[in-house]
Amino acid sequence: AGSIVAVVNNKGGVGKTTVTCNLAHALGLAGCRVLVVDLDSQCNSTQMLLPPGLEPQHSFYEFMASDELTVSWHECLVPTAYEGVSCLPNVPETAGLEPQLILQAPASFLRLRHRLRDQARQQFDVTLLDNPPNIGTFVLCALHAADFVLVPVKAGSAFSVEGLLKAVRLINEIRRQGNLDLRLLRLLINQVDRRTSISKTIAAQLAAAFRPDQVFATSIPMNTLFEQAEMARQTILAFAPQSSGSRAFHDLARELLAILPLS
Amino acid sequence: AGSIVAVVNNKGGVGKTTVTCNLAHALGLAGCRVLVVDLDSQCNSTQMLLPPGLEPQHSFYEFMASDELTVSWHECLVPTAYEGVSCLPNVPETAGLEPQLILQAPASFLRLRHRLRDQARQQFDVTLLDNPPNIGTFVLCALHAADFVLVPVKAGSAFSVEGLLKAVRLINEIRRQGNLDLRLLRLLINQVDRRTSISKTIAAQLAAAFRPDQVFATSIPMNTLFEQAEMARQTILAFAPQSSGSRAFHDLARELLAILPLS
Numbered sequence A, B: 001a002g003s004i005v006a007v008v009n010n011k012g013g014v015g016k017t018t019v020t021c022n023l024a025h026a027l028g029l030a031g032c033r034v035l036v037v038d039l040d041s042q043c044n045s046t047q048m049l050l051p052p053g054l055e056p057q058h059s060f061y062e063f064m065a066s067d068e069l070t071v072s073w074h075e076c077l078v079p080t081a082y083e084g085v086s087c088l089p090n091v092p093e094t095a096g097l098e099p100q101l102i103l104q105a106p107a108s109f110l111r112l113r114h115r116l117r118d119q120a121r122q123q124f125d126v127t128l129l130d131n132p133p134n135i136g137t138f139v140l141c142a143l144h145a146a147d148f149v150l151v152p153v154k155a156g157s158a159f160s161v162e163g164l165l166k167a168v169r170l171i172n173e174i175r176r177q178g179n180l181d182l183r184l185l186r187l188l189i190n191q192v193d194r195r196t197s198i199s200k201t202i203a204a205q206l207a208a209a210f211r212p213d214q215v216f217a218t219s220i221p222m223n224t225l226f227e228q229a230e231m232a233r234q235t236i237l238a239f240a241p242q243s244s245g246s247r248a249f250h251d252l253a254r255e256l257l258a259i260l261p262l263s
């Protein structure tokens, strides 16, 4: 059975979407069947993976909107331009569901787990859940559905390290509430700029605070090609396949596959 | 009377907190009386402006929690290390108020306006509202209380420009709902890296899409000193007063004062 990995950090702009989409592409190129679920109503992962202008007929909205799933699982998934990678897209309207989901909590927090987990683990080797920059309803749904949590931190941002500590505390809370599968996969250091001292300071802080098996050996370099690829709505692997950014994601995919309990 | 400026962009990590705190400090140095209100339950502005470890006795939480304000206005304000700058701090627990605020909407969206607006405009020349990376309850409260909206965009991020367009649409919606004072102040281009082509591309896109009076002439350069200052919990003006980053905020403060209708 496949694994479900939630990409989480409540700090904004650390690279959750960049890591989700580029890692998915790299895993697809390594021969995996990958599903990306976009839980952020900003819909950035959806925009990166779906052809421009394609309005998805069904989306994550249907997964969360009502007591019964009104469409079949397959109708919600969209193939992407990337080999082996499918997407459960999101739409901005999903944000409007939050009030009712809160009223129906805690049952509503298990809705994604009930509708996604078994099917995703059967049909995909790896499922990546991209999350919004908070610790709200949709992040809780993701943590109840997932096996692992991957926490990107921005090498220059002290506040993103705080987001990591919050995520670790939240994982323990969700385990207490019943998802015994959930554990920290690894933290990932993103936007490493070798020229600056702050990247080294934060990397050293993280190495001191976390065990080696809690930190990906691979780190992702700061590279403006990531921003250009985002503007072109492509992954860096498609936009600049020979770049250091692309190589880093190939390395990350290999490292991930070596530690995930794939069947 | 003073002006109330909401700093808004639903895209994460564009520099809302960095701009709020550094602009506040620069305005204080220019002789203004400045109030910073932290509406983000991540509490990053609070951490930047309050001495480390100071647990505020009262906070933005009290402003939003009940029908009647239970403390006096002055009890909630905290002086900061920066001349002329006071802060209404936030605490993480405020996030837990969101469900009840949603239930009490739309009345609850006016709570901040009723409790903050008149007092702030009398006692401060400029009030800056730092917001979370979404378009949720607290952002709506901020827009109902404010006169102006300052939207930072990240020079390399196409998604942050989308956040700007969403903010402009939201301003028009809030005006329709009754806050006739509200208008776009200017957008601010942050993290400009002169070495990269994407900064120029996005700056050119913005110049084509917005009138000159909608874009600050001052832009803020990419500078790792901002990250180091954040780690030291200081503004760049305190951390590296002679840097290009500090100069940019002095310029920004001057430009802002020339366009705000100060009494």
Ligand SMILES: Nc1ncnc2c1ncn2[C@@H]1O[C@H](COP(=O)(O)OP(=O)(O)OP(=O)(O)O)[C@@H](O)[C@H]1O
Binding pocket: A011, A012, A013, A014, A015, A016, A017, A018, A019, A040, A044, A131, A132, A133, A190, A191, A192, A220, A221, A222, A223, A224, A226, A227, A230, B010, B011, B012, B013, B133, B156, B157, B158, B159
């Ligand atoms: N390694 C990198 N080098 C350079 N730029 C990067 C890198 N990783 C991400 N970025 C850029 O940083 C910005 C933020 O990244 P991204 O949108 O993936 O973060 P996020 O955590 O998903 O944000 P949000 O909190 O809004 O969901 C984007 O403009 C992206 O292109």
Ligand SMILES: Nc1ncnc2c1ncn2[C@@H]1O[C@H](COP(=O)(O)OP(=O)(O)OP(=O)(O)O)[C@@H](O)[C@H]1O
Binding pocket: A010, A011, A012, A013, A133, A156, A157, A158, A159, B011, B012, B013, B014, B015, B016, B017, B018, B019, B040, B044, B131, B132, B133, B190, B191, B192, B220, B221, B222, B223, B224, B226, B227, B230
């Ligand atoms: N001009 C700049 N040059 C370099 N780094 C910057 C600049 N402006 C902001 N930063 C850094 O970018 C990161 C994001 O900035 P900041 O936290 O202010 O954004 P934000 O919009 O408030 O984020 P959030 O959406 O999480 O509230 C921080 O690490 C900050 O130090």
Ligand SMILES: [Mg+2]
Binding pocket: A016, A017, A018, A040, A044, A131, A132
């Ligand atoms: Mg994202």
Ligand SMILES: [Mg+2]
Binding pocket: B016, B017, B018, B040, B044, B131
């Ligand atoms: Mg912030």
